[in-house]
Amino acid sequence: MDRAMYQIQVLQVAVLFGCISAVITSPCSQANLNSDLSSCLSSIVTSSKDKNLFWFGTQYFIRCPNPWASLDCFNYHPYRADSLISRVFGPGYSLNETLVTKYLNVTFETGTGTYSGCGNEWTVTESRRLELDPTLATVYKPWSVRKRPTMTWEANQSELYTIIVYDAGSLINHGLIINIPGNDVNSAEIFKDYHGPMKSTPTPNVYSFLLFKQSGRIQLSEEWRKLLADSMAQYNMTDAVEYLNLTGPVGMNWMRVTMDPYAMQNMINIRLLYTCPYLISQAVGNHNRTFIPRDPKLTVGVDVTFSPTALTFTSCCTKYSKPSRTFKLNPLGDASVDSWDVRSDATPVPDFMALGFYNQMKNFTGKTFTLLCVDPDVPRSTAGTQERPLLHWMVVNIPEGRVAEGYTAQSYRGPRPPDAAHYYYFLLYEQTDTVNTSETGNYTTPPNSRFLFDISSFVSDNSLRLVGVNWFVAEPDEYTRYTSAASGGNVTSLCAGQPNFDTPCPISGSTKWQLTLTQIFILNLLCIFLFGI
Template identity: 25%
Template sequence: MPADVHAQNACIDSLDGPCLAKMRSLYTNTSAFWFGTRYATDCPPGKVSPLCRNTTPSLKSLLSRIMGEGATDSSGLGFVPNVTYHITLPTDGSDRKYNGCGRIVQVPLTRPQDFVIDPLANSIYPPYDLREEPEVTWPAEENALYTVMMFDPNPFYMHALYVNVPGGRLQNGDTILPYSGPGNPLDRNNPYVWLVFKQKRSLDPSQVPNSRRPVHVQDLVSQLALSTRSYGISVILTSTDEYTAAFIRSVNFLNRCPVYYGQWFSSYIQKKSGLPSLPERLDLSVSVDVTFTAPSITYKSCGMLYDRSPVNVTVDYRNMDLLRSVETRISPQVKFVPLDIGDKFPSDKQYTLMMLDLTPELGKTNQNSIIHWMVVNIPGADITSGDEVYDWQMPMASSLNHLYLFAFFEQEEHISNASARTYIGSNCPSFIESRCSFRAGDFIRDNNLTLLGLRHLRVMPDTYQQYMSYAVAKISTMEEACWGRTETAEKCPTA
């Protein structure tokens, strides 16, 4: 909201009088929110951006977005509901946390557990703090029934809908659409509104529309014959957060997870004193989803026979688990997911995918990665049609701290396999022949590659890695690889 619509004290003590007058002014203000008069400046014709998605740019005020185009009379706004949110804390006393975009996000409490929404204050709330249904109260008429809704006037999305609510408190009515907290997906402040309408009669819940989108409040008001002589509105301004990004990705709407993944990974790398092959700031726009599939396998390691079930595991924004080496033994299928999940990558563009072990150069100044996989000249991000420079070599992690990364780039021009192979160091051990001391940074810069996406692969050593290390790769002897294993240890004398 611009500063001229703020009246921070008007609603802080009382929701009547001055508060109501300021709310009516806000309700009709055509410059109060992003979809108002400044939209034409921020989003001129021809500008393509998620921030410019506005299906009805002619609706510039909250009033017009709620009561329809041409609505100018705000006198029906008769009261401001009291909206109180409660934050539930972990019972064990730990900080709040949730599953974000491929990581656990810690969220220390920064506001009171119970907080009342002041619709005119300069308060911006993250969706995570608004995920639980609030307490909503209003001045009610005796024996009256009410319809209560929470509504996003941007995509015309209904976040909650209740009918036949008696008295002045949100309880004991019929739930048509259960509460789903704000899900602002973009880096701009967006208003959400709580609306309370008096009913003229009891409503049959089975006859009430239960669609969330698109919903036009003025049509719903007409269909349910709700009173507009005196209805209530409260406004909540929200930002966006990683909680929203993970949820929005889960319903295949938008994919902003790369933004948060890049921020987290930038911080992680800097805490480790940096990587010479990657930029300090990782501005990502594409998710790299990696799926490993493999049939069942039986193998003998360190004197023991093992049977492993078939593998089908996807490493994406939901997966934060460690993979065992045996699960990564066959090259994966890779899917690239842009911001607009349904969009296709341009067929006239080419891309590069690399899987690197960057552990040797973490915190160092020299480029010194190990290349496990490289595919170049991928047309339209169809990896099966690219040119494979290095075939898949499974991770051979001897510890949990290996930094395996899938990195996805946009190319400017064609890359030859021979040229790509010139960035390898000499004197590689036999098990990583022509793959060690790879100068990934030089390769990226020389070929003008633009980093689009990353995926961190976390692999733990297992019995299959032990078997591979001594029986196939010849990294170690069986005695070295199996040291400490009871089935291979020399038996103590019994006499």
Template identity: 30%
Template sequence: MVYVPALLGLLLTAASYVTAQTACVAGMRSLLTNTSAYWFGTRYETDCPPGNVGLWCRSNREPSRTSLLTRLMGDGATDPSGLAFVINVRYPNTLPVDGSDRTYPGCGRIVEAPLKRPEHFCINPLCNSVYSPFDLREEPGVTWPAEQNALYTVMMYDPGPFFMHALYVNVTGGRLQNGDTIFPYIGPGNPFDRVNPYLWLVFKQQRPLDVSLIPSVRNEIYLEELISQLGLSTQSYGINVAMTKTDEYAAVFLRSVGFLNRCPAYYGQWLSNYIQERGGLPSLPACLDLSVSIDVGFTAPAITYTSCGTVYQKSPVNVTVDYRNMDLLGAVETRNSPQVSLVPLAIRGQPPSVTLRDKLYTLLMYDPTEELGQTDQNAYVHWMVVNIRGTDITSGDEVYDWLLPMTSTLNQLYLFALFEQRASIRTRRAGSFGGTDCHPYIPRRCKFRAGDFIRKNNLSLVGLRHLRVVPDTYRQYMAYAVTKLQTRDQACWGQVGERPQCPIG
């Protein structure tokens, strides 16, 4: 009799679990057949009417499949009764071991990602939670009620573009730890702001599977064909659904694999905040709606020079400033004219040279630091090329040749700005917006009225790249020995060996 209460508690717990599972299964079956639950359902026709060529609309390869069930089992599927259980999917939310806040490399910046969920959390398909790709980046623990000695196939599947994010076969024990890995886990990479479902699925196998006979590509996998090929049972399968929308973590991943370049949008948001926090610029709009990435490459041979009485030797330079680069550069690394690549939003299927082929651009590299928080225009122009045809920078007309940045502080705002032109620009007119009282080494580069130049030529800003430059000894050398912008005493002030000696005694 002493064991009766404990046994009763276990029975009640088991009964509660069965009741909860039954409710979850009923809810999931309803979601499987709901034709308006997801973006590819009946509202797709309203959101993407005929003739809409937007990337989101073009991503739906099977618009006739309006429910999850038809996305999984084919156009004619109507019976969800094969769904027998809801899979338990528990994601980790790893924290830095040093106790610092979570961060990750974004589009040319470090993104802060404070923890908003428990360190371990289970996805619930019926609670309307929407997750970020960053939170689902690590392979989760996956468990289900398994039959003894049975083999299972487990997968994570995107029913939008029919992409397989993970695939495991010959799994035993109702836990994703034993078996053969066909496709290692890749977390959700939703490229769009609209919410998309990602499915965890478990199917019982009829027999052990030969891994060499399973498809070796992840994309365009139609599940009903894979089920038939592998001989999987659809009489009793399990499911769970994670709803996600895009974030900067997904944007970086998708650009790295050459699928889509959402980085201009995120980079524009960050740079807009950066500039507005410093008072804004009269030459640029407050909200930077960017659609093209400007990737800048610098190359230069090894060099030896003497600055402020000391000989320096520098190694060859080969550095690219793009969405992966957050380093600080010195003048010595930027001394030669850069190579510039333009990468538009859509990069899958067509190279940038085709996507931007019929466009006309102006590329301006300038320093508007003196304009921050001001209304007067007072920038320095370091480089300008107009009438660029497509992505070929060399096809344009150079108005100002390259002038390396020679900052003496850490907060100069060097910007590569790309503008779309509506008409050809005359080079003489483009060069008339600079001051007439500049130093002889930089004629008409000072007091540059960038805002007037942009407005007079009806230019539209489409791309930006912030060049982060620090003072170095090469800048000192150039400042007094080559450009004569400073005297030797001014350039070398504070340098060891150049400091004035204090009197003794």
């Protein structure tokens, strides 16, 4: 790693943890802007020409030796290393550094709100102010920068300016504001209003804010109106600057933006991309489970739907009635479920979606899968351990994602945690060959049971690759106590501390009174018969 990149990363850590000292400061901090603007502008120019700084630079060839291997490697220019300047203006462009004389302040107000994304509701309760600093490696999320920012710079009100907001990675026009009098954006012609990034893959992308000085008022031809209105920027940026007769850029700023559920859901809504497995990968990679890699590269979304029927049962002397309903697991939100909703007879229905372009989301042509459900939190080592979990479900040789056509080696069994909250994982593996169904029972102890499932050997022996994960959390509740008692468990122990529990179960006051009257009536008859009274 070169010295400049190291300093940027150190500075980023300092910013994130609020530990910036007098020694390590941004050259574009407010104090430095007031005292040494030239150092800030020089740093911006240097960074804009650095081919090692952004994902489309020299690091791209290391990270993506095959440009088509993943969605996160997609690159319009996969065989050249770009700086920000060469990416925006072309590899032959030479930046006139002497023109960069203004610092373009870009400030976002994040706002608050709630949005849906990848099956979960996300709520932002605190609004923040974000001031972009291009000399820092701070990474933002699309939700935070979705609204048009405040953009200011030092200018004479008799001058006219243009701002172009440009996605340097995907070559998309994110905003064009022309005929700005001085720095009064509100009085300008907003030809194409700012629209925020919809970054839905992990590697941070770069969105640039470019300030140009106009030679006079711009009047667009019909041809250029059509070209500039196209978000996909079907034109050469150098040609656009020349046509508009712009000088500059005279100021630059940019931001790095990575994925979030807000952008992912927007890509789903417009039927362009499906990338939710990236979020699942990030979340489950922190679970510290032996059968899940620390940095999983999941490529399939696994939706799991339950439709339990209505249920009435008595547990620990209390009668419960549960309604029927249909719901999907929500591992990214509150993964907790009630055990009666995921009981054994509420057979789960999985649905698979491939990471990538939306129109290919259901394309599993030629692929075969194995689906497992395991509980690694079993308290008894004779039933399961972290390394050899309890097996709750196994379906192998699933053709092209159609679970109903696979071979069910073990039927689904609902949770019955006896001690505390347990995690139950649905694990989807892609097969390289047909799994021998006569051998699936050999991976439990004893064979053909659910206990001590040797998941590591099963995956290794069958050359399986983990491609999708879902999960829920269940804990002891009235239904698990009911099923445990029905299976011969010690009712007194299971129900200890539960309200209304007694041995035997108490009866209602009215029933008690009716029984007492009956007993009195019988006693009276006995007295009459025996003593004639």
